Amino acid sequence: MKAVDKHARIISAATKVFAKKGFFVARISDIAKEAKVADGTIYLYFNNKYDILISVFEEEIGKLVLQAQKALEKETSPQKMLEIFAARHLAAMKKNKNLAEVIQIELRQTNKIIKDYRNKAFLEYIDIVAEIIRSGQRDQVFRDDINPELAKRIFFGALDEISRVWNISLExxxxxxxxxxxxLLIFLSGLRNEATQ
Structure with a gap:
């Protein structure tokens, strides 16, 4: 098996194990078993469990960043861009509930412990929302008294909560x-510039 394939398989297995057991309870041996590789093979690709978790964030969320950027590149309407971002994010989280679980729980819990890690991919991902809002403000479609940095977290928080509900209910x-x-109905009602409506 190619090294690239093993690496991807370990990342996929780790996402599943972290979602099921939680980061702190999960062991390297659990990940190796799920990936169907020897325990020692894990250490050929990763230094430790924290390194694996960071790789999950960087690689899996990195894919979401690229997919979102590609989906948005030809769109100019800020409202439509928020719709595309929201729909794609929700569809991705519904499809990959293990990743949704890792994003929701582990990103918050382990951030206190991994001091040197700044969630670069995750920040790049939600920064897409901030940039859409800034674009809408430049075009005077969105109110200029809205703080894009706060708004991106409010918007993402709503999507994240929906993903959490999907994970705890059977359907x-x-x-x-x-x-x-x-x-969007709720969010855009607060964002729209009344003067341009």
Whole structure:
């Protein structure tokens, strides 16, 4: 098996194990078993469990960043861009509930411990929302008294909470489109510049 394939398999296995057991309870041997590799193989690719977790964040969230950027590159309407971001994020979290679980729980818990790690990929991901809001402000579509840095976290927080509910319930009563429409209806009502409505 190619080294690239083993690396990807370990990342995938770690995401599943961290989601199921939690980062602190999970052991390297659990990840190796899930990835169907020897325990020692893990250390060929990663220094320790923290290194694996950082790689999960950087690589898996890095994929979300690239996918979002590609989906948004030809769109110019800030409202439509927020809709695309929200719909794609919710669809990704519904499809990969293990990643959603790791983002929601582990990103918050372990951030206190991994002092040198600054969640670069995650910040780049939610910064997409801030830039959409700034774009809307430049075009005078969105209010200029809205702080994009706070707004991006409020917006992402709403999406994150929906993902959390999906993970704790066996099924969602709402579709991705229904939830996207509701989040945008609430959020855009506060963002829109009344003078341009």
């Amino acid at each position: 969602s009563h709402y579709t991705v489109d229904e939830i996207t429409n509701q989040v």
